[in-house]
Amino acid sequence: MAGGTKRLPRAVREQQMLDAAVEVFSVNGFHDTSMDAIAAAAQISKPMLYLYYGSKEELFAACIHREGLRFVEAITPAGDPSLSPREQLRAALVGFLGFVDQNRSSWMVLYRQAIGQQAFAGQVRGSRDRLIELTAKLLESSTKDPDEGTDFSIMAVALVGAGEAVADRIAGGEIAVDAAADLLERLAWRGLAGKKK
Template identity: 80%
Template sequence: MAGGTKRLPRAVREQQMLDAAVEVFARNGFHDTSMDAIAAEAAISKPMLYLYYGSKDELFAACIQREGARFVESLAPAGDPKLTPREQVQKALISFLEFVDNNRQSWMVLYRTATNQAAFASQVQNSRNQLIELVAKLLESSTKNPEPGTNFGIMAVALIGAGEAVADRIAGGEILVDEAAELLENLAWRGLAGKKKD
């Protein structure tokens, strides 16, 4: 083989390309990222990159799909039936914020870069909708005697909106996970039927 380069399985090569793409998109944004820069980051030729992903749009969409799936998967521990509903909400918050803290480039691609690209808005919204549905269910199941007509879906939207803003501060190194989790937890419970945390 040319240059003695070891041939990697396609799935491994794809992940390497996506890893490189996430790094470059996070650093430069969508418009200022070139396929040349991603190929260089992945230490492959540009023709090979185009062989796997036919365009920058296709590659970016693959990044969103993978990182969005990883983000949703990170919340799976919150569904542990051994936890009380309130503990599940707490676990979801911590898992969400820890994902951002440990995967800052992923967060920047999903939250900062993708949300500014109309062509990819539906992909990002799909991940967000899954999160909203999960949080709404957890809030409803963890609230004793809710006020009649309480809209847990809207409450989940509000909490996630606040969570995204706080998570962006984590990605920027402005706030620690534990501090952010406590802030959001207090916000969640104080918003539920006027219940305040002691």
């Protein structure tokens, strides 16, 4: 196994290790995952894994960092200024929910395991805060004559929270991305309808 692995460029080997780690962490959780299990899944030796990542905590942090970047990349098209606010919201929803659907293990690591680990929760909050900020801007730009004191940030927190709950259903295979995006889009627009004059 480990002795017969051919030499790969460092960047490729790192990605293979991270891929394996995300899968193992998603199934076993942080505390119940061993470096032995990750090394076996990556088909490398445990000493090689430690050579690249000095500890399980360092490896988990690297997983969160990479998956967080991938998550932000998935929702970035929603910031296209040529789209209408509603099209931007739809792009954000499809990007977010599509990421979950295509990266279920990443979702489990990012949102269900890392958020529960105090040492890593701050890393996750960064990508979540970016999504909330984007959503708040979309809601504000699409609301005509908002009531005085309308808090778009809180509205965005509620919508993102609903999105996370729906994303859990996607990760469990209970709902398709398009149906989930339709549901959340209607929810957002119905809420805004009451704010339009």
